[in-house]
Amino acid sequence: MPAQNNYPEIILSVDQINLSFGGVKALEDINFDIRKKEIFAIIGPNGAGKTSMLNVINGFYHPQHGEIRFKGLHRKQMRPHEAAVQGIARTFQNVALFKGMTTLNNIMSGRNLKMKSNIFWQALYYGPARKEEMENREVVEYIIDFLEIQSIRRTPVGKLPYGLQKRVELGRALAMEPDLLLLDEPMAGMNIEEKQDMCRFILDINEQFGTTIVLIEHDMSVVMDLSERMIVLDYGRKIAEGNPDEIRSNQKVIDAYLGVAHSN
Amino acid sequence: MFYREAGQFKTTYIADQELFPVKQDRWGLLIIIGFSFVVIPVVANDYWLQAILIPFLIFSLAALGLNLLTGYAGQLSLGTGGFMAVGAYSCYKLITIFPNTNVIVLILLSGFVAAGFGLIFGIPSLRIKGFYLAVATLAAQFFFEWLFARVGWFYNYNDSGAIEVPVRKVFDIAVTGPIATTEARYIVVLSIVTTLALIATNIVRGRIGRAWMAIRDMDIAAELIGIRPLYTKLIAFGISSYYAGVAGALYVFTYLGAAEVEVFDINISFEILFMVIIGGLGSISGAFFGSAFIVLIPILITNLPLILGIPINAATVEHFNFMIVGALIVLFLIFEPHGLAKIWSIMREKLRVWPFPY
Ligand SMILES: Nc1ncnc2c1ncn2[C@@H]1O[C@H](COP(=O)(O)OP(=O)(O)O)[C@@H](O)[C@H]1O
């Protein structure tokens, strides 16, 4: 069945995206496709436009030109809320958790779109409201076990160390059961052990739930291990695309990005 | 997507999600409610009921409403007095139009009128935040003060300009008006406040409560998990105004007996905001702590010197009241934004592990 090989393979295509802030061009003519169920990386030096790219994908920034196609749906602009409905979840470079809420409530809030019971049932905490709360709680408990954060269930997340906050944020994104998961530097500021845990979670999420993952990461060894394909951004332009071997041997990439290490 | 072990968790979650997972807390609350309904009306004298308990409960309800909006959803409002006035005047008009309807039903209905206006005045919250939103809610406060003072229809063109509460009976017992006993009014207020407090507790522990707190803590991230900011904030304004409206109706119908719009001026808005801050932002019990505090402080300041035999005049009491409440608000904002409710829970935690320090 050749038709099946064409359409369902690509979950997201980015077409000629141009984004600028005043005079600053954050993204210029960016094109790439993300295949279903792959782990795809976006790398590049600081200020290259990686975070901006994620912000365009989940509707937080609106590009001046270009188009995003997600699950076959074309769009030029959409609200972040719509992106969530479509099945896009993400985490942030500088953790964006709900600081006053517990781990449990943060992750439960990720189930928001799955919960439908109306305010009258909720006021009584009975019938559909109660049932829905229990069902979603089960899913959340599964995620808590999966991420091994049982012991901080009731802790307000503002009080957690940074590494655990990143994990809770991943849990909240996961609770949305997304088709596409965008991770912005999920390992930044972590020690080796925490990084290893995070790598394991990312691989397990991809494998067990079949979630497509887009990953921004600075640690090259991590990126090369985790991702099947990647693009390299530099000053808002795409300078390379390919699998880890191709990227490693790409002269442009070595100059722009890895070159920094070489010159030392 | 996720594998579920059917049924295995269920029983534990239901227990875990209970309102008060700790048995002592559950019993404690039931005892307090039972005591309030059964013992207090018998033992408390008129002074206690009229001067302390009834206003305490009514202000608790208003503070609870504001706490839903400000403490949970993070939207500052200075319009509480205005929405209380809407509740009171709606109830007055409803009782004029439907003289034979149960007055408790009318009090509860008048909350919906306040909720409707709360929704309208909540619309600016999509665009403006914090201080600027507070200023916008002041517009509601002044608009309603002006409306109920100037438009005679609202007070049935009485010469006095005041609304006067007629006698209404429930099960043949007068609950409003001059002949209603303090006990009867107390029971009405207590029933309504208890019910609405339980409802508030249910709302904040479910989807809506989480959405409010998410908007409060990080609105951008909230939107990215599919929470719609305007819708969520408007629900907060609506429900909060419902509570304010019912509190306003109770204030006139079961406490004052007659009132002009001045009783709902900007001072009451601030007073209720202070209750929320002192009691604890984002806490249901905090509303009760805060209200008890603000109601009791002036009584203590008045009576303590008398007991000690020191003469004190009314103006001095008022000054002391301002100073103490003002200082406490500053202290709480700096040192314990979660207020008395948090202090109480720390004490309780200590008590539970007592005598061991950990
Ligand atoms: N909201 C914004 N307003 C103005 N400039 C921005 C904004 N977001 C990003 N930029 C600019 O776009 C460029 C790319 O930034 P970013 O996407 O954060 O890079 P990266 O994540 O690769 O480090 C930078 O020059 C940055 O200053």
Ligand SMILES: [Mg+2]
């Ligand atoms: Mg970035």
